[in-house]
């Protein structure tokens with residue numbers, strides 16, 4: 564899914580924290596949103612995902628103004644799971660969408676296999692480690708094959724080996740399903756490993772946009 568924004572602004576308590584003249588997130592890309600703390604990265608992501616409303620400007624999703632809620636999903640730094648088992652968490656969006664039991668089972672089994680969760684399908688969410696919790700949140704987000712996946716510092720509190728698994732999964736779903744991935748991260752090494760394009764924000768402004776290898780060569 565292609566995103567374009569024009570004259571996008573957001574202020575909190577009278578202070579403008581986002582002021583983007585024009586920009587785009589290329590369809591099928593893995594775009595890193597990078598920049599220092601307070602640059603407006605989360606604000607931009609939350610506007611795209613519809614969790615927050617802009618004060619001015621427009622966002623277009625494949626040319627349309629309407630947010631395609633059924634095709635977008637968001638993963639947060641602190642994952643919130645439902646207080647039930649791993650497999651029920653992953654199945655939840657599919658139940659909401661009316662998938663049949665066999666289709667749900669097939670999809671849950673596939674995601675658990677891909678994220679190495681098969682051995683803990685029956686485990687309760689509150690007994691998981693932080694890394695396991697985030698993997699379940701990612702599996703749940705991916706369950707219905709979203710066309711746009713938004714992630715806000717998903718590995719900030721996660722151990723390196725789980726971080727590597729999550730990064731690998733982002734690349735895989737992007738390559739295999741053409742899911743557009745937008746990853747907010749303060750970690751430039753992560754952006755380098757995971758992303759093919761970058762938006763560099765600073766003080767609410769879009770400073771640079773382009774290929775990740777070019778932008779990250781001289782950060």
Ligand code: ADP
Pocket residue numbers: 575576580598599600601602603604605606607
């Ligand atoms: P980043 O994700 O790049 O660290 P944020 O988008 O979270 O930046 O925040 C941009 C600025 O907006 C920061 O100065 C932050 O303190 C401020 N801000 C974000 N959300 C709110 C809010 N709900 N109320 C007041 N200020 C906010």
Ligand code: ADP
Pocket residue numbers: 601605640715716
């Ligand atoms: P991130 O680390 O992802 O940039 P933050 O920790 O900046 O996120 O913000 C987490 C939440 O707190 C967001 O929902 C943001 O809108 C809100 N927030 C951020 N800064 C402020 C602030 N100065 N006042 C009130 N809420 C804020």
